[in-house]
Amino acid sequence: MKNYMIIGGSSGIGRQIVSELEADNTIIATYNKHMLSDNARVRYIHYDIDKNSDFDIDIESLDGLVYCPGTINLKPFHRIAEIDFLHDLKINLLGAIQVIQKTLPVLKKSDQASIVLFSTVAVQQGMSFHSSVASSKGAIEGLTRSLAAEFAPKIRVNAIAPSIVNTPLASKLLSSEEKLTASANRHPLKKVGSVEDIARAAVFLLSDKSSWITGQILGVDGGLSSIKTF
DSSP states (O other): OOEEEEETTTSHHHHHHHHHHTTTSEEEEEESSOOOOSOTTEEEEEOOTTTTOOOOOOSSOOSEEEEOOOOOOOOOGGGOOHHHHHHHHIIIIIHHHHHHHHHHHHHTTSSSEEEEEEOOHHHHSOOTTOHHHHHHHHHHHHHHHHHHHHHTTTEEEEEEEEOOBSSGGGGGGGOSHHHHHHHHHTSTTOSOBOHHHHHHHHHHHHSGGGTTOOSOEEEESTTTTTOOOO
C-alpha cells in the first residue's frame, strides 16, 4: 500500500485517478468544492489555487503526487489580455510549483516517489487559439525535465500531454453530438479521449512499473501529435 496525493481529485481526470488507486492505497485528494468519500482510505481536503489557500500533510511519507488542475482558455491572440495569460500561468504552472515545494519534504521520505504533471498536445502540435494554454503548459514541460534531473534518482518526474478529453472542463467544446464527432474525426484513432485513458496513464507513471522512466512527456492524444492518416 502506498500514499498518494491527487491535486484536483474531485472531478474529471483527477477523480478517475482516485478511483483507479483507492482500492489498494491511501489517498489524499484536494477539492475546491465540498467533497466526501465513502472509502476510509481516501481523505479529501480543501485547496483553492485561485485563493492561494494552504493545506496540511499529516503523513510521514508520500509515494506519489499528481497535479491535475488546468485551463482551456481558447481565444484569438489579439483578444487575450495579459490577465488571461497570468491566470493560465497561475493555474497550470505556479500552482504546480507551489504544491511540489509544499510536498517535497515528504516525497523525499519515500523509497521511490513519482510526480505526474499535465501538459497538452498543443505544446508540440501548434494549434490556433491555444497561445495562452500552450505557453503555460510548455513551461510545465520545461519544469518536468528540470525537476526530473534535479530530483533523480530519488523522485521521478513525468508529464502527460493529452489531446481533448471528455471532462467537465472541456464540456463547452464537446456540448453536442456534432462537436463530439468533429473532434473525434480530427484524431487518427477517431475518438475523443476519456478520463479512463488519461487516468490509467497517470497510474502507470505513479507505479513501480514505470520505475525506469523519468523526464518524459507522454502523449496520450489519439495519435494527433505524431501521425497523420491519409
